[in-house]
Structures are given as C-alpha cells and as structure tokens.
Amino acid sequence: MTQPMRLRGVRHHLADRLFHWGMALTVIILAATAFLPVVGIRFDWVPLHWTAGVALLLLVLFHLVRVFSTHGAREMVPRADDVREIGQVMRGGTTHSLSGAKYDAFQKGFHLAAALTVLALLATGLPMLAKIDTRFWRRDPSILSDTTWGMIYVMHGAAAMVLLFLVILHVYFAVLPEHRKFLTAMIFGVGPEKARKGNP
Ligand code: HEM
Numbered sequence: 001m002t003q004p005m006r007l008r009g010v011r012h013h014l015a016d017r018l019f020h021w022g023m024a025l026t027v028i029i030l031a032a033t034a035f036l037p038v039v040g041i042r043f044d045w046v047p048l049h050w051t052a053g054v055a056l057l058l059l060v061l062f063h064l065v066r067v068f069s070t071h072g073a074r075e076m077v078p079r080a081d082d083v084r085e086i087g088q089v090m091r092g093g094t095t096h097s098l099s100g101a102k103y104d105a106f107q108k109g110f111h112l113a114a115a116l117t118v119l120a121l122l123a124t125g126l127p128m129l130a131k132i133d134t135r136f137w138r139r140d141p142s143i144l145s146d147t148t149w150g151m152i153y154v155m156h157g158a159a160a161m162v163l164l165f166l167v168i169l170h171v172y173f174a175v176l177p178e179h180r181k182f183l184t185a186m187i188f189g190v191g192p193e194k195a196r197k198g199n200p
C-alpha cells in the first residue's frame, strides 16, 4: 500500500507560512491604523484599515480550507494532557509522562484565544463597512439600529485591545533564544516535529 507523501522535518508547509506572515502583516497594519490616530498621529486611516480587514478575512478563509482539507483540526484541539501540562509546568516539573504533541498547551491556548478574537473582530468589522463610502458602494448606516451599532463598536474596540495584548505576548515568546527553532520553522519550514516532547 502506498503511504501518503510526507516531507521529513517540515513543520510548516509553504502555504501555511504564507498564511501566517500574511495574517501577521494585515494584523499589524490593522493595529497601526487603529491605534496611531488615537495617540495623535493623524492620517487618512480608514481606507487602509478596511482593505487590510478584507484581506485578513480572505486569509482566514484560506486557512480554514487548508485546515479542513489538509491538516484536520486534531493538532490544535486542547485535550486532557494539555491541562496536565499546564499543571506540571507551573509546578516546575517535566512533561515526559504526557503524550507528544506538535503544539504544546500554551500554543493551543494562544491559538484558541487569537482565533476567537480575530473572528470577533471580523464579525463586528464586516457590518461596519456599511458605514463608509467607497468607490464600490455608498454608506448606509440605516441597516442597523443605533443600539446595535453601539454594541458592535464596543465589541470591536474591546476585541482589538485583547488582540494587541495577545500579539505582544506572542512576539515576546517567539523571539526568545530558546524558541529559535520555532522561529526558523515559521520562516524556512524545517523544524522540530513536536513542541511537547512527551511520550510518542
Ligand atoms: C475556527 C477557526 C480555526 C480553526 C478550526 C483553526 C485550526 C487550526 C489548526 C488545526 C491548526 C494546526 C495545523 C497543523 O499544523 O496541523 C492551525 C494552525 C494555525 N492557525 Fe488556526 N484555526 C482557526 C482560526 C485561526 C485564525 C482566526 C487565525 C488567525 C489568528 C489562525 C492562525 C493560525 C496559525 C498562524 C497557525 C499555524 C500555521 C500552520 O502551521 O498551520 N487560526 N489552525
């Protein structure tokens, strides 16, 4: 029986790396266009903000197609061993008694938090497109009531601040010297098969 082709040592395939860096770039553009005017750097931020948002939506849809057609969701779903791992790390112990996993408990937790936050930002950002004039459509705020708009704006702003915090945390851990193998894996593809060693 023929085995499916598997490139040895490849942690992130090119399509997934392009998704990660494209998504990172759009998130950085979205954050810069949202927060720079708040700190007094004024410019015409709306066109760049909404086009980056639409690009992020397309990237996330691409990611979901990759996940459900190629990867399967298995590697990223938190399980009992992930809860045990958090307990053992907090007690300063080793994780050798646990199952090996491509992503450790902290990466899965970060992915879940980042994914939910990005999805909340996209779900609240999309209706906001009806509030602006572009060369493709005319503004029409009457599609929703003032109360609903208010809730959408509060959720969008709160989720944006959560994402800013998550990204700062993520980049801090990504550039630590002891995580260098994972940084090169996200740039060049090749890297460790498992972030949590454990029992195979
Ligand atoms: C319901 C929505 C989502 C599901 C079910 C999902 C699922 C997954 C799975 C299963 C993986 C692991 C693939 C593997 O290595 O086997 C993964 C990786 C990843 N996800 Fe998601 N994801 C979702 C949404 C998002 C969102 C919104 C973002 C943007 C922040 C995101 C960013 C990433 C990144 C950067 C990776 C690592 C790149 C890779 O190697 O695939 N995901 N996701």
Ligand code: HEM
Residues within 6 Å of the ligand: 011, 020, 023, 024, 025, 027, 028, 103, 106, 107, 108, 110, 111, 114, 115, 167, 170, 171, 174, 175, 182, 183, 184, 185, 186, 195
């Ligand atoms: C620009 C600075 C960034 C750097 C240096 C960076 C670095 C990395 C690295 C090295 C990995 C791979 C970890 C592994 O192989 O297990 C990764 C994965 C991931 N990145 Fe980023 N990233 C950046 C920006 C972002 C942004 C803006 C987001 C979205 C909010 C994001 C979301 C993710 C997710 C969800 C994963 C998969 C889960 C994980 O491995 O932690 N990244 N990133």
